[in-house]
Structures are given as structure tokens and as C-alpha cells.
Amino acid sequence: MQNINLYQRERRSGGGPRPRQMQLGVALVIAVLAIHGAWQGWELHTAGQAAVLAEQQAGQAEARLDVVKADFREPMLDPRLPLQLAEREAENRELRRLADHLKTLDAQRSTGFSELLQGLADRHPPQGLWLTRIRLQAGGDEMALQGLTQDQELLPLYLQSLGQSSAFSGREFARFDLQRDDSDLLQFRLSSQAVTEPDDE
Template sequence: MQNINLYQHEQRDEGGPRPRSLLLGLLLLSLLLGLHAAWQGWRSYQAAEAAQTARQQAAQAQQQLDAVKANYREPVLDPALPARVTARESENRQLQRMADYLRDLDLQRRGGFVAYLLALADRHPPSGLWLTRIHLLDGGSELALYGLSQNQELFPLYLESLGRSEVFRGRQFARFEILRDQRDLLEFRLASRQAGEGRDE
């Protein structure tokens, strides 16, 4: 009789990573750690370069500031400045008055002599005095009035009435002549300029 051995010795498959897979995993991890370390080193290098540049710029700015401070001089008020300012303001006021006068004169010349003639008509006395001749020159700056009167007391009243007029306000007559003619009338002349000064009206 023959014996048959049905028992076979089987080798167990042990669990866990194989040595080759473990080695590959370690290599991959080492590579990743190396790349991360290199990236961190590059960032640190860039940060150090930026910090160095900032320190250099700050040092240059501080040098410029020190140079400006060294050359700075506290402004000192010129003691003669207020007097010069006052003189300039006075000159400006005079120029302004002259400009106003020239503007008024230009307006008078462009407006003709209508305003003067209207004022003479409005201020003329109702009786006893009348004008025989009127001279208006240079836009009214030169004025001469010729006339006759029966009563010498009318002259100051007439002059006062003219002085209340806007056109003749402030005007001063430099020449005032009164003569009695053959008709026993008073012949008068009012002039804004003395005889011999410029044109004779």
C-alpha cells in the first residue's frame, strides 16, 4: 500500500511595504523637502536683498536730509520791508486815483458836453442873469462862462447853485471878472484857468 502526503508547506505572504517601495517613498520625500528648502532659501535671499536696498535708500535719504539741515538758514525779516510795503501801497493808491481820473475823463470826452450843458440849463437863474457865451475844452476840463447880469448879488447865488450840480461839484474857478458896460449891465466872465496859463478861453 502506498502513502500519499497531502500536506504542503506554504510560505506565508507577510504584509507591509516592500523595501523597494519604501526606498522610493523616502527618495521622493527627500526630493520634496529639498525643493521646499531651496524655495525658502530663495525667498529669504530676496527678502535680504530688499532689506539691504531699503537700508541703502534710507541712508541716502538721511544724508540728503542732513545736507538740507546743514544748509538751512532761518529767514530773517528785513526791518525796512514794512516801510517799503507802505510806500508801495501809497504808490498803488495814487496810481488807482490817477486811473480813476483818467477813466472819468475818458467817459466825459466820449460823452461830449451834453452833461455840462444840461447842468448849466438846470442851474440857470429864472431872471436877472443870462449867459452869452460858453467855452468847453478838453472834455470839460477847461471851462469859461461869459454873461450879463442886472444885479451883482446874483453871482454868489449862481456859483452856489452850480456847485450843487454833480457835474460842477468841486470845480474851482480861477478867474472871475466883472465889468459894467455902457448899458449899465454887469458883464462877467468865469474861467477855470488863470489868464496866461495855457489857452485863453
């Protein structure tokens, strides 16, 4: 009968890293830490240079500011300025008033004559009375009528007829001349001005 020994001693395999692996791991960690430290040092160096440059620029800006402050003079109000401004405003008001007056005169010149002439045409003189001269000035504000009549009673009738026209409503004549000429006709002159007008005939 054969005996079989089933009991054998187990050999334990060595667990954990080997010394060579440990050395490689430590060397790798040291290398990583060295690279990280170098990077941090470079960033610190770059930040330091940037801080120095910023300080230099700030110093230059402060120096320029000091120069500007030294040259700065606070503006002073000229005491003559309010008076000059008031004079300019008065001149502008006068120019506006003159411009408005010129516009009014221009409007009178363009429209005033036509209304008066239309009024004269609508109120034709009666037979025996003739207008020989019509003079309009100042946009129609100044007017002179000159003519002849065979009968002096026709003149008041003609003036009354003109007064009924809207163009002559409220108009008054400051001068009235009436004299007989060599042809035995009555020569009349009506004028809105009392001064003697030159005779252009």
C-alpha cells in the same frame, strides 16, 4: 465511498508596502523637502539682498539729509520789508485814486459839454443879445460866455433864463465884465473863474 477533504490552509498575503515602495516614498519625501528648503533658502537670500540694498539706500538718504541740514539757513525776516510794503500799498492807493480821477475827468469830457451846450441851445438869447464866444473847460466845470447886447437890461434876463435850466442850476459866475465898444454896443464877459482869461479874438 470517496472522502473529500474540504479543509485547506489559507495562505495570508503579505499586507502593507513593500520595502522597495518604502524606499521610493522616503526618497520622494526627501526630494520634496530638499526642493522646498532650496526655495526657502533662495527667498531668504533674495530678502537679505533686498534688506542690504534698502539699508544702503537709507544710509544714502540720511547722508543727503545731513548735507541739506548742514547747508540749511533759517530765513530771516527783513526788518525793512514792512516799511517797503506800506510804501507800495500807499503808492497803489495813490495810483487807484489818480485812475479814478482820470476816469471821472474822461466821463466829464464826454458828457459834460453836451449837457451845457444843450442848455445854451434851449435858452436862446433874447433879441438884442448875441453870444460871440463860448468857452468850456475841465469837463464843463469852468465856463466863460462872451457876447454883445444893445441893452444892458437884457443880460440879467438872459442869466435868469439860464438859471432855470437844469444844466446851469446852482452855477455861479466869479467874474463879470461889461464895457461899451466902438460900435456903441455893450460887450460882456461872464466867467466861472475870477482870473483874467486871455482874449483869443
